[in-house]
Amino acid sequence: DQQVKQNSPSLSVQEGRISILNCDYTNSMFDYFLWYKKYPAEGPTFLISISSIKDKNEDGRFTVFLNKSAKHLSLHIVPSQPGDSAVYFCAASEGGANNLFFGTGTRLTVIP
Amino acid sequence: DGGITQSPKYLFRKEGQNVTLSCEQNLNHDAMYWYRQDPGQGLRLIYYSQIVNDFQKGDIAEGYSVSREKKESFPLTVTSAQKNPTAFYLCASSRTSQVLSGNTIYFGEGSWLTVV
Numbered sequence: 255d256q257q258v259k260q261n262s263p264s265l266s267v268q269e270g271r272i273s274i275l276n277c278d279y280t281n282s283m284f285d286y287f288l289w290y291k292k293y294p295a296e297g298p299t300f301l302i303s304i305s306s307i308k309d310k311n312e313d314g315r316f317t318v319f320l321n322k323s324a325k326h327l328s329l330h331i332v333p334s335q336p337g338d339s340a341v342y343f344c345a346a347s348e349g350g351a352n353n354l355f356f357g358t359g360t361r362l363t364v365i366p
Numbered sequence: 367d368g369g370i371t372q373s374p375k376y377l378f379r380k381e382g383q384n385v386t387l388s389c390e391q392n393l394n395h396d397a398m399y400w401y402r403q404d405p406g407q408g409l410r411l412i413y414y415s416q417i418v419n420d421f422q423k424g425d426i427a428e429g430y431s432v433s434r435e436k437k438e439s440f441p442l443t444v445t446s447a448q449k450n451p452t453a454f455y456l457c458a459s460s461r462t463s464q465v466l467s468g469n470t471i472y473f474g475e476g477s478w479l480t481v482v
Contacts, residue, residue, distance in 0.1 A: 288470070295478075297456050353411050357408050
């Protein structure tokens with residue numbers, strides 16, 4: 255049973271606009287969340303993370319928002335650039351455990 | 367350059383054969399992991415190792431085996447008992463076994479295994 259879900263398999267956004275990628279989870283014990291970016295035939299690279307004690311974390315053009323009551327997190331990319339085109343995975347961890355639970359990914363396409 | 371090296375990048379296996387995927391890291395990380403990705407699915411954990419000579423089963427360990435004789439190396443053997451081995455395999459490592467701020471999991475570039 256998928257504990258981390260990304261319900262949008264793909265998203266297209268115009269260059270310069272905001273990209274919003276969503277992620278939902280079912281396990282209320284998850285307390286650390288991460289976003290990874292993946293290009294074809296490469297391993298995922300870490301993008302940004304957030305602890306459950308926060309509701310927002312920002313790093314340059316990337317901001318992650320966490321809504322614990324809704325068990326929902328989102329990644330905002332502003333402004334979007336063509337180089338951001340990739341598959342984005344959200345992942346969650348419980349109590350700092352080794353086992354990261356990944357979503358199925360959202361393919362973002364930024365149109366020049 | 368520091369990083370995680372997986373080899374081979376592409377591998378074909380006949381049914382009934384065992385194959386071993388190599389994973390080497392020079393990041394001096396204690397923890398190492400193997401994940402599997404299937405089309406339309408998230409990454410799933412096969413095995414992980416928190417320290418040399420120790421490893422634990424992940425969610426989908428059946429049909430796989432690992433060893434951790436050296437800190438830098440965590441090879442994965444896909445045995446003939448694995449019913450659906452065709453997938454993209456990712457090796458990863460982290461400084462310690464705790465997934466916390468400042469201790470992110472870093473991934474290799476992956477290995478494609480195809481059973482023919």
